Amino acid sequence: MKNLLKNNFGINLIIILAVIPFFIWFFMLPITDRFLSFPTILRSLGQITGLLGMTLLSINFILAARFKFLDKLFNGLNRVYIKHHLVGAIAFCLLLFHPTFLIIQYLFFSLKASFNFIFSFQDLAIIFGELALLVFIVLMVITFYLNFKYQNWKNTHKYLGLVLFIGLGHMLLIPSDISNNLFLRYYLIILTILGIYSYLYRTIFSVYEKGEYQYKLKEVIKINDNIFELKLTPLAKKIKFSPGQFVFLRFKHSTQTGNPEDILVESHPFSITSVPSNEELSLGIKILGDYTSMVYLLKPGVFCLIEGPFGTFSYLRAKTKRQIWIGGGIGITPFLSMARQIKASGTDTSGYKIDLYYTVKNNSEAAFGEEFEKIAEQNINFKFHQHFSEKEGYISANFISQNSQNLKDAEIFLCGPLGFMQSLRKQFIKLGFINKKIHSEEFSIK
Numbered sequence: 001m002k003n004l005l006k007n008n009f010g011i012n013l014i015i016i017l018a019v020i021p022f023f024i025w026f027f028m029l030p031i032t033d034r035f036l037s038f039p040t041i042l043r044s045l046g047q048i049t050g051l052l053g054m055t056l057l058s059i060n061f062i063l064a065a066r067f068k069f070l071d072k073l074f075n076g077l078n079r080v081y082i083k084h085h086l087v088g089a090i091a092f093c094l095l096l097f098h099p100t101f102l103i104i105q106y107l108f109f110s111l112k113a114s115f116n117f118i119f120s121f122q123d124l125a126i127i128f129g130e131l132a133l134l135v136f137i138v139l140m141v142i143t144f145y146l147n148f149k150y151q152n153w154k155n156t157h158k159y160l161g162l163v164l165f166i167g168l169g170h171m172l173l174i175p176s177d178i179s180n181n182l183f184l185r186y187y188l189i190i191l192t193i194l195g196i197y198s199y200l201y202r203t204i205f206s207v208y209e210k211g212e213y214q215y216k217l218k219e220v221i222k223i224n225d226n227i228f229e230l231k232l233t234p235l236a237k238k239i240k241f242s243p244g245q246f247v248f249l250r251f252k253h254s255t256q257t258g259n260p261e262d263i264l265v266e267s268h269p270f271s272i273t274s275v276p277s278n279e280e281l282s283l284g285i286k287i288l289g290d291y292t293s294m295v296y297l298l299k300p301g302v303f304c305l306i307e308g309p310f311g312t313f314s315y316l317r318a319k320t321k322r323q324i325w326i327g328g329g330i331g332i333t334p335f336l337s338m339a340r341q342i343k344a345s346g347t348d349t350s351g352y353k354i355d356l357y358y359t360v361k362n363n364s365e366a367a368f369g370e371e372f373e374k375i376a377e378q379n380i381n382f383k384f385h386q387h388f389s390e391k392e393g394y395i396s397a398n399f400i401s402q403n404s405q406n407l408k409d410a411e412i413f414l415c416g417p418l419g420f421m422q423s424l425r426k427q428f429i430k431l432g433f434i435n436k437k438i439h440s441e442e443f444s445i446k
Helices: 002-026 038-063 068-073 077-107 111-118 124-145 150-173 182-204 207-211 290-295 329-345 369-378 397-403 418-430
Strands: 213-222 227-234 246-251 268-272 281-286 303-310 322-328 353-360 382-388 411-415 438-441
Touching: 002 038, 002 068, 002 077, 002 182, 038 077, 038 150, 038 182, 068 077, 077 111, 077 124, 124 150, 150 182, 246 281, 268 281, 268 329, 281 329, 322 329, 322 418, 329 353, 329 369, 329 382, 329 411, 353 369, 353 397, 369 382, 397 418, 411 418, 418 438
Parallel strands: 322 353, 322 411, 353 382, 411 438
Antiparallel strands: 213 227, 213 303, 227 281, 246 268, 246 303
């Protein structure tokens, strides 16, 4: 129960923050007045959806700001972003229903009343509300339905902050329960301002640069045709991290146009492959798109900024030292950092008993296999299994349970494509494993 409460604390906090304005609204007037007739029911539903939609929209900008406390609160930044997508979708739906209920309400009086409500170009409060919703709809269509490149998608996504700014104007000007109740008014204003601050923090003023570490590219090491490793050296204070975590990497502008670093000013997440004791920082990268293709072309000496570390995906956080690690494709990179740490600890001091399964399509797509094999040769408690799906089929929980011993109390770590992790999680649960002992890194790498 304690672990359940801890894991759900973040989402419970979101729910509490969202329902506070609803309860304030609910107790402002007798419930019979709120739901006296069908038109009043529609008006009340319009008010509720507006309050909840604006609240969740503000919370969503806070979730998107990558604050360090959110990483701990939600037990990993990957889970923060999962909640961010969910909360954003709910906020969008609520804000769509907000004017819909009010329009239908006016239809009970007359078609003209409904028309005047929609096209009330003399009422600044309503104009703000309509404009905010229009911008929101356009940006959501771009987000979900247009196949933009990541760079273009991210640039358009920045304009979502306009919805919050314009929505605040609508909220302050419209005659409503917000204007009649000071506590409700100040609660929503404070929450919206926090959302606006989070938006500015992340996208406009680049305040987060204060928390970034300065590094310089030392070397680009080609592992195979699609995977390479960046070696970075710190220019000042080096980052502190746990094996298995990831960071956001971005490169500073170059004065020479046409250089790859001119395109790489946006931050992207990559897994750390080095160990904390190393002075240098290593990142594992797979060529998946324009950004990663350009990183491969960079020359030594380029300056970059590191933000982080993020994530709770680390063998050090497990309660038992008997562990099964399963990496699919580029999902092997966080295990590289952990395996290197195990090697640095030595067989006599670590006490860990680990089986690492690395599954790829074929040998040409494999990476770091030789290094894992050397670690296994030097550490009798570390076993490495390479699985080629093209010859052996997809790896399964049943296959792993047959090839690894003493799994009763083992904890499982999964990293790879989302479908790969979801499938294995379900398979292990069917075999009797407790869900809380199955850890996964679900943060997509772009």
